[in-house]
Amino acid sequence: MQEKFNHIEVERAAQDHWQAKDAYRVTEDGSKPKYYACSMLPYPSGKLHMGHVRNYTINDMLTRQLRMKGYNVLMPMGWDAFGLPAENAALKNKVPPAKWTYENIAYMKKQMQAMGLAIDWSREVATCDPEYYKWNQWLFLKMLEKGIAYRKTQVVNWDPVDQTVLANEQVIDGRGWRTGALVEKREIPGYYLGITNYAQELLDHVQVGNEKATLNGWPDKVRLMQENWIGKSAGVRFAFTHDIKGTDGQLIQDGKMYVFTTRADTIMGVTFCAVAPEHPLALHAAADKPELAAFIEECKKGGTTEAELAVKEKEGKPTGLFVTHPITGAQVEVWIGNYVLMSYGDGAVMGVPAHDERDFAFANKYNLPIKQVVAVEGQAAYDDKQWNDWYGDKERGVLINSGDLDGLNHKDAVQAVAKIVGDKGLGELKTTWRLRDWGISRQRYWGTPIPIIHCADCGPQPVPEKDLPVVLPQDLVPDGSGNPLVKSEAFHAGVVCPCCGKPARRETDTMDTFVDSSWYFMRYCDAKNGEQMVADGADYWMPMDQYIGGVEHAILHLLYARFWTKVMRDLGLVKIDEPFTKLLTQGMVLNHIYSRRTAKGAKEYFWPKDVEHVFDESGKIIGAKLKVEVDSADGLLPVGTAIDYEGVGTMSKSKNNGVDPQDLIEKYGADTARLYTMFTSPPELTLEWNDAAVEGSYRFLRRVYNFGSKLTAMDMDSAVQGVVGAKSLDDVEFGKAAKALRLEIHNVLKQVEYDYSRMQYNTVVSGAMKMINALEDFKALDDTGAKVALIEGFGILLRVLYPATPHLAHVLWSELGYANHLGDLLDAPWPQVDPKALVQDEISLVLQVNGKLRGAILVSATADKAAIEAAALANEEYQKFAEGRAPKKIIVVPGRLVNIVV
């Protein structure tokens, strides 16, 4: 082997070896336990970013370690190839999205191969491939048949200048990103998938503490987020009656305005009702009241996101319409409220200002009456100007001013109210979900065409199964105004209605890209199946054992994939209930953000490499300045120019703070990039970029290499080389120093085992560093068994390190002859902790007096509690700090500490 570490040659040698062996191709092998470990599929944005490097390295470490432990391991890869960025790039460069996408895929695939990932490329999937999206269309048609998919109007962001639908991302401060025009809400028809049909099951499987829960291998935070998102709430749905008639002379909604409430107990405190701007009563009232119509119009301005609505100032207008309280018969005025959502419940709420914080604010703003109906014992009198938390207290509140209901607690009162409205035929107990059905229609080109044909006579008709896939044209270039599919003659050419045979037009909406990512992981199991969506491969590999991806996908993607899997199960396509047994949500990769305002007031961002921090005396960052000359909108900025420091944030092109993994791999090699990302932070935490620390990772690899090349000079005879497993070491005598080395190595190995099992790879790397430190510090080569301990230790180190830095480990393992005895590192046996190496005669215990550290005592490893107590009481540190006081209590934690309370 070469004397000097050359990462380029090391990595080439290892990768050539793996390629020649086709080392990562796996088949469904019943003789071994299977393990399916998968990363969330990347969007082919152009080149890998650090988040990818982190994600795939975690996946790769898991895969490689488990393979050594004897599992049949699958690590596949594919491309989430449809989506908006391809259209944006097309707009900018006048290149069809397909070309841009496929070029990006080719480049990123090369980068992944350079990282040395153990991917089975024979299973590669790109979602823009008709062979893939055909099955999106096929399953959509099945869902239509089953009534799971249906057509309904949806609210979208409309850019009135470009005459186009905008994604939320394209709405900036309520305006279109390209035109700057004020965005309007507009209702258009679209297709929905009935995810709410599965709400209960989706909740049961994920909910922490639910006896039906199966996703115990998911982080609690994700489970909690999904639970809240599904948002099951039990309450009462009941009607306020009225006799308001529409222009057609019919009672609006049959004279019943339904509301849903979880606080039916406060029903006697109702002083108003509020409906959404889109509610039939609101529209009716606006018909002859221009100021109401204007208010409803006003509510349509701005974006459609929940966050935007939630921070809006709560506003309302009285309609002049009255409805009848179902118990008291009182007339209650209906208001239009901009905070009432048509999509939740019935789009109407009862207003109880005394006991709901939002109603309270609303009533105070518009001088509506406030009626207290709940009292909490021990609380002072109600003050109608200042909100107090006890006003909404469900636990302690008791009803007052509520007639027959007086004295009831929350729970009993809800039941009583449900009975009263039930007896009148005006309502019942009801469960409501926050979860809404999944709208999948997108008015965009680069996605899966929705397989529907619109006939002037027959209406929307499903494309017959034999005509699938409906192929997306590859050569269109969007121009920014609307969907180019609408104008594509080729797309509509020859289309006839499947029902009546007359000429017809294709649906031009495409599917949400979350459809693509809802089942690709099953396609990997059977990637080339032309006959079926999935088949036997999925039965073997699914459910996936470990899913790894960004925490930003904790709700939407994961929920949709769970839903899609359940639909496939109910159609008899797969046998599983849940797709992902275990989930790891990796933290985001962050970097510092530096900016300044240009003379014109625009913000420009600076690349972190061009900037250095300015610190205060205590070492805190207080600002930044340029380290080199930088060309800016205001001309060349000299070295030392003061720059604004914005803290850290996710790496992004727009903030100019991305670190290109390519530079890193070219300069230091893939092993360094992998080691650095694994070592710097635990997988679940955010990772802040630090250039200087990369150097340290490289240094460590060089140390390992140099240690290996020293071993070759040490006359390692093959007999010793063979002695690398714990079992064959039973007959070897070890001297004091060799014993100490083995104690350290095996202790660390034990910890590393644990860290591998919990995927805490940063401490795995620490463990490897401790091992090389111990091996380098070991100087007693003349000790009995010294060489054996050294060669055993290095063999363990290589295997511990291999999943993180496979190239270096592979080359050393082969060159030093370990491979001759234990086989290729790919499938070499995982090292075992030797219990004999861990045996110690004496151990040190911490001595505490009143819980404070006061010293240490050395006791025999087999010492019992009495002996430990005696040793502690005899200790002079104890004597000193006890100051003659008698011990009241002695706590002994075996193997750890003694605490004497005086």
Place this chain on the structure above:
RNA sequence: GCCCCGAUGGUGAAAUUGGUAGACACUGCAGACUUAAAAUCUGCCGCUUUUAACGAAGCGUACCGGUUCGAUUCCGGUUCGGGGCACCA
């Protein structure tokens, strides 16, 4: 606004889940080697007080309070930061 998460030295972090806080690193400082530099190696590195020095004492895991023999870990509250909020992926 709502839901979730996080906060530990100059920096990234560790602490086997209630038992020695700061392992392992990065940076920095001092030294060795070198004509010199790089590389490499050795030592030091939470804060304060005290000591000529060895050392000693106290404080310390965002902030305030609680439970406990013992709290980075558990509970209540506060502040700041990050993620998600349904058409970005």
